[in-house]
Amino acid sequence: MISKRKILLGLTFLAGMLAAAAPSFAQAQNSATSEEPAANVEEIVVTGSRIRRDPTTAPTPLIQVTRETLLTSGQNTMIDYLATIPALSNSVVPSDTTGSNLNDGGLSFANLRSLGSGRTLTLVDGRRHVGSSGGSLSVDVDAVPRLLIQNVEIVTGGASSVYGADAVSGVVNFITRRDFDGLEIDANVGEKNDNGELNRRISILTGKNFFDDRLNLYAFGEYEKLDEVQTADIGWMGRSTALVGVDADPVATPYDGITDAALFSNLRTMQRLRWGVVTLANNQPGSPLNDPDVSYFNCGVVNATAPAAGNYNSTNCTLLNPGYTYVFDGANARLADFGTRVGTGLQRVLNVGGDGELASEYGQYSQVP
Structure with missing residues (x-):
């Protein structure tokens, strides 16, 4: 019994020594690990x-x-x-x-x-x-x-x-x-058209950190000016060049030897002038160069003595027509100058020279801004 108790006492003592040494061993391992260089993470952005x-x-x-x-x-x-x-x-x-x-x-x-x-x-x-x-x-x-x-x-x-x-x-x-801290200025100047129209911009940012970088205040201001560029200021658009049909062939003889389309410059239109246009009811006869597949509509005789003889309800009777179309020149109206009319059909809205606005300006006069 005495020998068995001595053996148990020795085993208990040995177990106690190992348990006491375990923290020291773990500390030694931790100290050895802590000596290795750690990776520095400067910033995580979410x-x-x-x-x-x-x-x-x-x-x-x-x-x-x-x-x-x-x-x-x-x-x-x-x-x-x-x-x-x-x-x-x-x-x-x-x-x-x-x-x-x-x-x-x-x-x-x-x-x-x-x-x-x-x-x-x-x-x-x-x-x-x-x-x-x-x-x-x-x-x-x-x-x-x-x-x-x-x-x-x-x-x-x-x-x-x-x-x-x-x-x-x-x-x-x-x-x-x-966390912007300081003053920053950015400016830009650019020429956007060969007529000298410019873009100008200046931006200013200032900021300051407070309370150990826990608070950041900033102010930002920007000024920008864009010169207007109209359609007529752009070279190729100001020339108002387009391919226009000048001959409409009948279905029966589609090839009559006459050029069907031609390239024109300085094209103008009077179909929707900013200052207004008025066309009196009129008979506009057809011609071989107009659309021969559309039958001519007789608008009747339009004069002061028999106004009821005219057909005012047909749009073909109030189309643009030299001698019947008036444009406003200031407070007065005058007969429109059609220059050289081009196109086909009864409603020929394009003319080279004369009155009207550039065809390239139709619907939009300013391109930038």
């Missing part, structure tokens, strides 16, 4: 619900645009550069809204895959931004300070499962600098 990563390994199609690329692109606005990306090629840039619809003048909307700006979600630091157009969630990207942008992440695949129905075509996320 945008939205996705961690920034190499676009080639991203689970969704992703395009990254850096701040340096935006500032050195030479484009006058941020949306002008984004519109050079194929997926955003149909974005609304300021020049698209010249003389167009209400509520979009001067606005810049990202439009992914041409599905509409309302289906392209625009975020700032992963958060939704207030809409810029009435009745729409579309965001004017020029409302984001360009000098404060760190980079832009564009999800070109449908992201509605993550962000909602307004991200059907994708997401454009503007990531800003959260």
Whole structure:
């Protein structure tokens, strides 16, 4: 019994010694491990619900645009550069809204895959931004300070499962600098037409960190002036050159040996003048060079003694016609100068020289801004 107790006592003592030595051994291992150099992680940036990563390994199609690329692109606005990306090629840039619809003048909307700006979600630091157009969630990207942008992440695949129905075509996320401290000035001057019209822009950003970089305040201001470029100021458009049909062949003899179309310059039109045009009811006879497949409509005799004889209800009786068409010159009206009329059919709205506005200006006089 005594020998068995000595053996048990010895085993208990040995177990106690091993238990006491275990922490020391673990401490030795920890100290040996702590001597190895640890990797330093300077910053982890989380945008939205996705961690920034190499676009080639991203689970969704992703395009990254850096701040340096935006500032050195030479484009006058941020949306002008984004519109050079194929997926955003149909974005609304300021020049698209010249003389167009209400509520979009001067606005810049990202439009992914041409599905509409309302289906392209625009975020700032992963958060939704207030809409810029009435009745729409579309965001004017020029409302984001360009000098404060760190980079832009564009999800070109449908992201509605993550962000909602307004991200059907994708997401454009503007990531800003959260700790800018100092003063930054960026300016741009460019000539956009050989007549000397210029673009001018100056942007100023100032910021300051407070409370051990826990608070950052910034102020941003931008001034931009775009000289107007009218259609007539652009060389090739000011020449108003177009190919015009000058002969309409009958169906029975489609080849009559007469040239069907010719190239003309200085084309003008009086079909919708800004200052107005008035055409009296008249008989405009057809000719071999007009459309012979359209039967001539007899408008009757239109004169002061028998006004009821004229057919005023037919549009063919009130077409532009020399001797019957008047244009307004100040407060007075005078007979229009048709120059040299070109075209076919009863309604020939084009003439070389004479009165009217340039045909290239028809519908839009100003191209930029």
